[in-house]
Amino acid sequence: MKALWRWIVAAIVLLLGRGRRPPRVEHERLVPAGKPSPRAEFLVLGLFGATAACAIAFVVVYAIESIPHQTQFLGLSLGLAFAFLAAALILIAHRLVVTEELEEDYPVPAHPAEQEALMELVEESGGRMTRKRLLILGGGAAGAALGAALVTPALSLGPAFEIAPFFRTPWRRGVRLVDERGRPLHASDILEETFYTAYAEGADREDIGSPLVVVRLRAADLDLPAGREGWAPRGIVAYSKICTHAGCAVALYRKPTFPPVEPRPALVCPCHYSTFDPARGAKVLYGPAGRPLPQLPLLVGPGGELRAAGNFSGAVGPAWWGVRNRRPS
Amino acid sequence: MIRRTVRFLDERTGSAPFLRKALRYVFPDHWSFLLGEVALYAFVVLVGTGIYLTLFFDPSTATTYYHGEYRPLHGFQMTEAYRSVVDISFKVKAGLLIRQTHHWAADVFVVAIVLHLLRIFFTGAFRKPRDLTYYIGLSMLAFALLEGYLGYSLADDLLSGMGLAIGYSVLMSVPVVGANLAELVWGGPFPGTPAFWSRMYVAHVFLLPMLIATLLGAHLLLVAARHHTQFRGPRKTERKVVGVPTFPGYAPRSLGLASAVTAVLFLLGGLVQINPIWLWGPYHVDQGTNGAQPDWYLGWLIGALRLVPGFDVTIGSYTLVPNPFWGGALLPLLVFGFLFLFPWAERRLTGDRAFHNLLDRPRDAPWRTAIGAAVFTWAALIFLAGSADRVFVTFFVSYGWQILFFRVAVWLVPVLVLVVTRRVCLELQASERVERERKLAEEEARRAAALEPVR
Numbered sequence A: 001m002k003a004l005w006r007w008i009v010a011a012i013v014l015l016l017g018r019g020r021r022p023p024r025v026e027h028e029r030l031v032p033a034g035k036p037s038p039r040a041e042f043l044v045l046g047l048f049g050a051t052a053a054c055a056i057a058f059v060v061v062y063a064i065e066s067i068p069h070q071t072q073f074l075g076l077s078l079g080l081a082f083a084f085l086a087a088a089l090i091l092i093a094h095r096l097v098v099t100e101e102l103e104e105d106y107p108v109p110a111h112p113a114e115q116e117a118l119m120e121l122v123e124e125s126g127g128r129m130t131r132k133r134l135l136i137l138g139g140g141a142a143g144a145a146l147g148a149a150l151v152t153p154a155l156s157l158g159p160a161f162e163i164a165p166f167f168r169t170p171w172r173r174g175v176r177l178v179d180e181r182g183r184p185l186h187a188s189d190i191l192e193e194t195f196y197t198a199y200a201e202g203a204d205r206e207d208i209g210s211p212l213v214v215v216r217l218r219a220a221d222l223d224l225p226a227g228r229e230g231w232a233p234r235g236i237v238a239y240s241k242i243c244t245h246a247g248c249a250v251a252l253y254r255k256p257t258f259p260p261v262e263p264r265p266a267l268v269c270p271c272h273y274s275t276f277d278p279a280r281g282a283k284v285l286y287g288p289a290g291r292p293l294p295q296l297p298l299l300v301g302p303g304g305e306l307r308a309a310g311n312f313s314g315a316v317g318p319a320w321w322g323v324r325n326r327r328p329s
Numbered sequence B: 001m002i003r004r005t006v007r008f009l010d011e012r013t014g015s016a017p018f019l020r021k022a023l024r025y026v027f028p029d030h031w032s033f034l035l036g037e038v039a040l041y042a043f044v045v046l047v048g049t050g051i052y053l054t055l056f057f058d059p060s061t062a063t064t065y066y067h068g069e070y071r072p073l074h075g076f077q078m079t080e081a082y083r084s085v086v087d088i089s090f091k092v093k094a095g096l097l098i099r100q101t102h103h104w105a106a107d108v109f110v111v112a113i114v115l116h117l118l119r120i121f122f123t124g125a126f127r128k129p130r131d132l133t134y135y136i137g138l139s140m141l142a143f144a145l146l147e148g149y150l151g152y153s154l155a156d157d158l159l160s161g162m163g164l165a166i167g168y169s170v171l172m173s174v175p176v177v178g179a180n181l182a183e184l185v186w187g188g189p190f191p192g193t194p195a196f197w198s199r200m201y202v203a204h205v206f207l208l209p210m211l212i213a214t215l216l217g218a219h220l221l222l223v224a225a226r227h228h229t230q231f232r233g234p235r236k237t238e239r240k241v242v243g244v245p246t247f248p249g250y251a252p253r254s255l256g257l258a259s260a261v262t263a264v265l266f267l268l269g270g271l272v273q274i275n276p277i278w279l280w281g282p283y284h285v286d287q288g289t290n291g292a293q294p295d296w297y298l299g300w301l302i303g304a305l306r307l308v309p310g311f312d313v314t315i316g317s318y319t320l321v322p323n324p325f326w327g328g329a330l331l332p333l334l335v336f337g338f339l340f341l342f343p344w345a346e347r348r349l350t351g352d353r354a355f356h357n358l359l360d361r362p363r364d365a366p367w368r369t370a371i372g373a374a375v376f377t378w379a380a381l382i383f384l385a386g387s388a389d390r391v392f393v394t395f396f397v398s399y400g401w402q403i404l405f406f407r408v409a410v411w412l413v414p415v416l417v418l419v420v421t422r423r424v425c426l427e428l429q430a431s432e433r434v435e436r437e438r439k440l441a442e443e444e445a446r447r448a449a450a451l452e453p454v455r
Helices: A002-017 A038-063 A070-096 A112-125 A132-157 B002-013 B016-023 B031-054 B080-090 B095-122 B131-154 B158-172 B178-186 B195-226 B246-271 B296-307 B324-350 B366-385 B388-395 B399-454
Strands: A102-105 A195-200 A212-216 A236-240 A252-254 A266-268 A275-277 A283-286 A298-300 A306-308 B063-065 B077-079 B240-245 B313-315 B318-321
Touching: A038 A070, A070 B095, A070 B246, A132 B178, A236 A298, A236 A306, B002 B016, B016 B246, B031 B095, B031 B195, B031 B246, B077 B080, B080 B095, B095 B131, B095 B246, B095 B296, B095 B324, B095 B366, B131 B158, B131 B195, B131 B296, B131 B324, B158 B178, B158 B296, B158 B324, B178 B195, B240 B246, B296 B324, B296 B366, B296 B399, B324 B366, B366 B399, B388 B399
Parallel strands: none
Antiparallel strands: A102 B240, A195 A212, A212 A236, A252 A266, A266 A275, A275 A283, A298 A306, B063 B077, B313 B318
16 A cells, blocks of 8 residues: 555656756765864964974074084974974864764674685695695694704804803913003002902903902901802902892992991892892892802912902802803813 | 876776775774874884984994093993994984984883783773784784883993893893803803894894884784774674774874874973983993883883892702793793783683674773783882882882882782772672663653653
């Protein structure tokens, strides 16, 4: 009944409209129309102008040779140029272009038919092969071997299996201790309540086996581990300056100390505050270090100069898996 | 003009259908969706400023004596690498601006990534079909941390040397192969061979940026392929995404954000000093300074290295696992392991393997929110522990007591946070339920009242 009524209406409309010019079809807009906003346009123009002005200011500041605080002005002009540009763009987004909220379908979660086809494709492509697993195994083995071959040259990066260099230090019996300028240190140079950095004479200063921290303590305070008698002539002790925790330089000497809280002088690493007791073989007093600083036995030469009496008591620097804490070579 | 451009493009590339679709691609709107974009634009600034810096930086360990613009360093022995960074700061016009902007951009880059990650985590945006996107994002974060570390290490100032010494020790501490790895990377015992510098350099300016850029491309492609997530709302369902199209609505907004990020970075670079390497001086293995701190994104590692009690795992006089392993290697492994495994674990535990285009509000998933908050608190406390020495200098709170406090707090507080967060989520849910029921009841009452006269 309803359908019939519709047909009738359609027929009437068609009859009436016959011969007339069809109305101009309004082209359907993709983006809805909006009202012009001359004020916003004006503002955006102003902001673009400001952007350009700041950008030019940047060039000018760059060109002027003698401007003070050049970095600051360069940053200010360039930063402001971008800030004005940002303001202009955001104004355009909010006032000058149409803000529409569109709806869109999320992509279909999966394509079962295509998945099926892909699987079939792979399976049927291997239809001529009778020993598939063996082939895959063989291919896998070839790939693995080739992969191993291709990464082998990476071993050239370093002597991956040579552990000996980690134990090597420039210290031998008789090597003189020198200061930053390469001048020999004398026992009489070493005062109490401060610390000195010393190096092995003639050695590379960037070798972590070289730098020492040297302090002088009162003989009565010294309590070195057994077997280190005579390692500290005139109360002077020397330890590797490289922290046994994470390889930083032990660059702090806590002396003078505040007796009620910190009664003992201590060597401190500024990285993670490992604290060592110089009077007792650099035993760890505090912090994350797992072992003492290696001690270097000292002797005073005939001219009063300080010399090594041998090598360190243990390995220098950070530890690693399987390292034996033995005396280095 | 427009017609000609469009025709030219389409006839040469056949891209009109694609472009039309891309321009009408819908972006759901929420302020937190901008965090990832901030990271993207910071990366763009990093690449731009970085390219400029490579034109002046000299990655060489050759020894030189400084006699340049900056008087206090005159006569200092240093490497060419450090000398060139001092020259970038004082001699190259606008060099300091670009260098500081580069450094700030790195810091902002990682901030934006971490905040973006938190947003993704707490809204459950990592669930199927976006778990792959999430894993790629996590990998980018890991590479970004390494990239940043290499960046400030290259300058060869005192702080970068100390950082490298720690990095070397952490690598050495890896069980079984640590020493071999460290030797391979450094080319020998610390501070290594000159080749190490060119290795760092090529990694920092080529390998890692390329890797990050490639992953970034994959990340964005996957986002577009599965479309953005959105919060539940009117018309916003698992099937339909509602938002502003790329063009004309979203493009100026996003470009505005890009300009704003760039503006902030250049303003910071020009006005706020960062890493004044000329004050730290050149590095030598026997030198260190108190109050040394890494860039913020490695603060959790220094915190962990300081918190771990002093012990090496040893058998007799043989060391097995040296101390730096726990804080420097195990902690990041645990944190990244947790982040990587979480989507899988959640699927296993909740049995939820469905597609999710709608985001959870944090309260909608109390367990996830509680666990995330607890792990975040754990990491944040370890991070804070890294600043204990500065807190001591500034507020005179004993360093030892602080460390003791943190050693306890890092285990207690997260548990507390877990319980409280879960409770809060459940209470929020309950209050919403009550509100909903009250509204329903009111409506019913009103309807009943409206019906009354009829009867």
